Amino acid sequence: METSDVVVQPYNSLLTLKRLTLNADCVVVLDNTALNRIAVERLHLSNPTFAQTNSLVSTVMSASTTTLRYPGYMNNDLVGLLASLIPTPRCHFLMTGYTPLTVERQANVIRKTTVLDVMRRLLQAKNIIVSSYARTKDASQAKYISILNIIQGEVDPTQVALSRKSPYVQTAHRVSGLMLASHTSIRHLFSKCLSQYDKLRRKQAFLDNYRKFQMFADNDLSEFDESRDIIESLVDEYKSCESPDYIKWGMEDPNNMMTGEGSTAGSLDPKTGFVAILTAAANMTGSMSIAALQHANAHGQLWYDT
Numbered sequence: 001m002e003t004s005d006v007v008v009q010p011y012n013s014l015l016t017l018k019r020l021t022l023n024a025d026c027v028v029v030l031d032n033t034a035l036n037r038i039a040v041e042r043l044h045l046s047n048p049t050f051a052q053t054n055s056l057v058s059t060v061m062s063a064s065t066t067t068l069r070y071p072g073y074m075n076n077d078l079v080g081l082l083a084s085l086i087p088t089p090r091c092h093f094l095m096t097g098y099t100p101l102t103v104e105r106q107a108n109v110i111r112k113t114t115v116l117d118v119m120r121r122l123l124q125a126k127n128i129i130v131s132s133y134a135r136t137k138d139a140s141q142a143k144y145i146s147i148l149n150i151i152q153g154e155v156d157p158t159q160v161a162l163s164r165k166s167p168y169v170q171t172a173h174r175v176s177g178l179m180l181a182s183h184t185s186i187r188h189l190f191s192k193c194l195s196q197y198d199k200l201r202r203k204q205a206f207l208d209n210y211r212k213f214q215m216f217a218d219n220d221l222s223e224f225d226e227s228r229d230i231i232e233s234l235v236d237e238y239k240s241c242e243s244p245d246y247i248k249w250g251m252e253d254p255n256n257m258m259t260g261e262g263s264t265a266g267s268l269d270p271k272t273g274f275v276a277i278l279t280a281a282a283n284m285t286g287s288m289s290i291a292a293l294q295h296a297n298a299h300g301q302l303w304y305d306t
Contacts, residue, residue: 008206010196011224017193018227020093021234026082027093028064029186030057033131042126043103052103060096060129063178066150075148085146085182090237093186095130097122097179115151118177122149132188142185143242150178187238190231197228 006012020027035056039048067075075081086092099121100113121127153175200206201224210216215223240249 008200008209010193010200011206011210013193014197014224014227014231017190017234018230021090021230025092026086028060028180029093029095029189030060030129031131031189034129037131038101038126038129042101045103055103056098056101056129059101060098060178063098063150063152063176064096064180066152066178081148085148085180087145087182088237090234091145091182091241093182094180095128095183095186097124097127097129097181099127099177101127113153113175115153115175115177118151118153118175119149122177122179130186130189132185132192141242142183142187145182145184145241147182148180150180152176152178184238184241187235190235190238194228194231194235197224 032053035053036048038056039045039052043052045052067081068077071077075084082092085094099118207216207221210221211219237249240246
């Protein structure tokens with residue numbers, strides 16, 4: 001949000017968020033601001049390149065499909081993976097956390113990580129790839145709706161001793177973990193988008209770029225207004241998730257503003273289930289380690305898949 005060189009980014013983000021809200025089944029949010037922060041603060045890269053940033057994204061993308069590539073008795077398809085993470089159709093924006101993150105030059109340094117260390121670090125704000133998470137006092141009061149932790153690494157020593165591993169495969173850490181979470185603090189990222197949009201809209205800045213398109217012909221900017229209303233409603237819904245009376249939210253919606261008239265939001269097709277990712281990635285890498293899966297929902301219940 002803060003690192004883009006595109007002056008019309010607030011307009012583009014607003015139009016995109018409307019369609020991701022109404023039409024996507026799940027959106028994994030990877031924030032450029034957070035990616036650059038992690039690269040600078042965690043990986044000590046003074047001027048991270050696009051290749052290094054994309055490497056972080058590809059690591060997260062690869063880890064998120066671990067349970068699909070190494071299936072167990074649960075979470076072995078997209079429908080099962082998302083069903084427990086998205087309790088309501090509109091709250092389908094997920095944030096991610098990953099630890100430990102490395103770059104190519106650090107790959108030969110083996111870290112003695114443990115499952116306990118990884119589980120603890122996944123909840124720390126510095127490892128979350130969304131800049132709004134716990135960065136303000138208001139955001140620190142936000143709550144988890146659901147969490148899925150995917151832990152990869154060494155398993156029982158006897159199983160490792162009996163297995164044959166390719167000498168080509170090199171791991172820079174003994175245990176790594178990915179967190180996929182539905183967290184109400186994501187609304188602050190959307191609020192920032194609305195704030196940036198409002199600043200440009202009040203000044204009528206750069207709107208001529210859009211009037212060239214048929215959608216905005218004859219100075220019709222209703223698409224922007226509708227998009228803003230939908231995102232503002234999404235922010236309100238995430239905020240209401242923090243209160244015990246959330247079940248009553250949005251019961252009166254005569255204009256279909258909450259879900260959008262004719263929207264297919266929430267109808268996950270098992271044949272075309274799709275996870276939208278907001279940041280481009282390159283060179284997806286796979287993991288050859290044995291995966292163990294730990295799932296915890298908002299009530300602290302645990303399931304293990306070893």
